[in-house]
């Protein structure tokens with residue numbers, strides 16, 4: 001689609017619009033390039049379709065003195081449209097001191113999120129080239145920079161709607177990015193015998209992860225906290241870029257390598273490709289010039305990027321609902337062994353029996369359907385189907401009252417497993433006991449625990465009490481069964497995390513009691529497969545950022 005009219009980013013004068021001193025401008029060559037254009041976003045939207053799609057904000061390069069808006073802007077949008085994504089070119093401020101461009105990038109993402117419904121946008125990615133790669137990395141890794149937050153909150157007070165939107169992208173693709181602002185060669189004019197081009201893709205779980213700034217940014221030189229490398233915790237004097245004085249290179253691929261090493265060291269999901277070929281040069285863009293196209297190796301990058309974007313978009317869709325208040329790494333669904341001891345399992349079951357509840361018409365159904373004879377003895381508040389019922393143990397503070405220590409332990413385990421930032425307040429939304437008799441299942445393709453942040457499902461059944469009834473999550477659309485070993489003994493099962501996705505290290509001994517759990521982001525789609533024999537009982541705990549709940553799950 002041809003582009004829509006450009007949207008100005010700011011209602012009036014942009015914040016932090018300070019230009020560098022003339023001496024610096026002439027040194028970096030800006031004087032001959034004229035003043036910067038006002039910051040704006042030009043959307044390239046696909047025809048509205050029934051399915052919302054991700055939008056990728058394109059950040060052209062140009063050494064922060066100019067913008068390569070055709071080769072690293074419009075052409076990229078055309079390509080993104082051709083592979084099924086909305087796109088938008090960002091004109092960010094150049095010849096302006098940090099953090100002006102960063103604020104522009106944040107604002108662009110907020111504007112996209114503000115128009116998400118109208119434009120049919122499901123998530124926001126960024127792709128940046130060279131200096132634009134620096135900016136894309138910066139906005140992905142420093143989204144909660146104190147300054148930006150302060151500006152957002154000021155603007156929110158003034159009733160500015162975009163400022164209330166999340167400013168971090170869901171994923172970032174950096175093409176031959178500048179990583180260190182220490183590197184003075186980044187502002188030198190290019191040319192020479194450039195032979196490499198590098199690409200780093202930061203996955204949706206990394207984008208937005210809180211970057212660690214060491215020391216107060218205000219006390220540091222501008223170029224220091226303008227470095228992505230610094231955001232990842234390097235000190236000013238320990239710039240990891242080695243050979244920066246190579247006259248032939250504009251942005252050495254070492255920039256990407258350094259970034260990728262740092263991201264990997266911190267377990268960020270990241271993919272990296274380094275291309276080498278005789279037609280490669282800095283500013284490759286879509287590799288659409290003839291010489292580059294003849295270079296088979298180079299021409300592969302858009303295909304690789306397409307595959308990565310598809311994977312990132314899928315993962316981002318699952319995270320799209322995550323609240324800004326949850327500042328933690330979202331865990332993959334993870335099996336926690338022996339969350340509850342045999343005694344604790346028994347305590348939960350005893351509390352459930354003592355509660356003696358039966359479904360009340362105010363819950364899921366006005367008139368609850370009949371319950372199958374196999375569940376005749378079960379206590380419940382909700383009847384989902386004749387073979388699946390649930391009891392609210394959190395109701396009226398029952399569980400918090402009677403099982404105080406147990407609840408505190410479960411919350412601690414969930415926070416640790418979910419790597420929740422200690423400053424983030426989370427409360428218990430529900431503690432539910434679910435019973436599934438033969439034929440019972442949670443079979444709802446779009447089921448997720450909307451509104452909650454972390455969900456834990458602990459198995460309360462002893463070995464051999466049932467078959468089927470696996471807890472299932474989905475990876476790239478494929479169901480993944482979490483085979484909880486039916487009953488780890490309390491003694492044999494250390495409370496350590498073990499991701500299901502790793503192959504089992506060794507066969508486990510025969511186990512007797514119960515208490516293994518699956519911890520997941522509540523926005524992760526999940527189901528329970530049909531129980532084929534016996535009764536499955538689980539304890540489901542959800543944490544959210546609202547006050548602790550002592551009512552129904554459905555109010």
Ligand SMILES: O=C(O)CCC(=O)C(=O)O
Nearest residue numbers: 434449457471528538540
């Ligand atoms: O029974 C379970 O393990 C899961 C139940 C569940 O996902 C829910 O009630 O939202």
Ligand SMILES: [Fe+2]
Nearest residue numbers: 447448449526
């Ligand atoms: Fe659920």
